[in-house]
Amino acid sequence: MTEPPAPPPFRTRHRRRMRGLGFGAAAVACGAFILALGVLEPPADEGVSTDRLGPDQGEPVAEYLDRAGESLSGPDDGDRWALVSFTDYRPAAELRNRVGDLRVGQALYQVPLPRVATPLVAVQVPGSDAALLRSGDDAAWQLADQLRYTVADERTAATLEVAVSRLRAGCACAPGAIVRAPLPRLRELADRPGIRAVQALPADATAGRFAVAPLLPDSTDPVGPPPDDGPVPTG
Numbered sequence: 001m002t003e004p005p006a007p008p009p010f011r012t013r014h015r016r017r018m019r020g021l022g023f024g025a026a027a028v029a030c031g032a033f034i035l036a037l038g039v040l041e042p043p044a045d046e047g048v049s050t051d052r053l054g055p056d057q058g059e060p061v062a063e064y065l066d067r068a069g070e071s072l073s074g075p076d077d078g079d080r081w082a083l084v085s086f087t088d089y090r091p092a093a094e095l096r097n098r099v100g101d102l103r104v105g106q107a108l109y110q111v112p113l114p115r116v117a118t119p120l121v122a123v124q125v126p127g128s129d130a131a132l133l134r135s136g137d138d139a140a141w142q143l144a145d146q147l148r149y150t151v152a153d154e155r156t157a158a159t160l161e162v163a164v165s166r167l168r169a170g171c172a173c174a175p176g177a178i179v180r181a182p183l184p185r186l187r188e189l190a191d192r193p194g195i196r197a198v199q200a201l202p203a204d205a206t207a208g209r210f211a212v213a214p215l216l217p218d219s220t221d222p223v224g225p226p227p228d229d230g231p232v233p234t235g
């Protein structure tokens with residue numbers, strides 16, 4: 001009868017056991033890390049851009065309006081990304097009428113609450129009016145995810161809940177939009193009723209590689225952070 005092989009020395013068995021535990025722990029840690037990245041972190045930024053649309057903090061409104069107007073000057077007719085700031089907050093259903101037939105890249109939402117600071121939400125809009133119409137509801141989902149996956153203090157959580165509720169109800173909460181069009185069309189848009197400002201980026205600006213802060217209809221003069229000392233509405 002063949003005798004069973006002798007067990008490996010203790011040191012070898014210990015090394016194999018630790019190696020197996022190490023692989024298992026590494027797999028669990030890797031999975032948890034990937035989950036955390038997917039839930040808590042946005043996609044990694046692959047570059048740095050200095051392009052920005054909107055007024056600077058502390059900038060007088062009149063100076064920004066002049067600067068926005070100057071950005072529309074020039075003879076070229078290539079397409080530009082541009083920020084459109086409205087004279088008043090509008091619901092998703094009225095955005096197409098407000099910007100005409102121009103291509104909309106993003107719909108912007110910031111729920112206006114008296115003396116309560118609310119977040120700006122930029123909703124990517126594929127090339128269809130159906131996507132533009134549902135952009136308010138998409139903004140609500142973004143804020144709901146923020147509330148679900150981030151740790152917020154009581155005031156912030158209450159503010160997000162109210163913003164989500166109002167966006168889902170179709171509130172007039174859009175202060176502007178990002179569009180793409182040639183300069184002549186952007187100048188025409190700037191003269192339309194309900195448009196407070198149109199600011200264009202240079203022709204070589206890349207989609208998604210610029211910051212946006214619209215001139216809000218109720219923005220202070222000079223532009224500054226909104227007050228956040230009022231009571232948060234209950235609904």
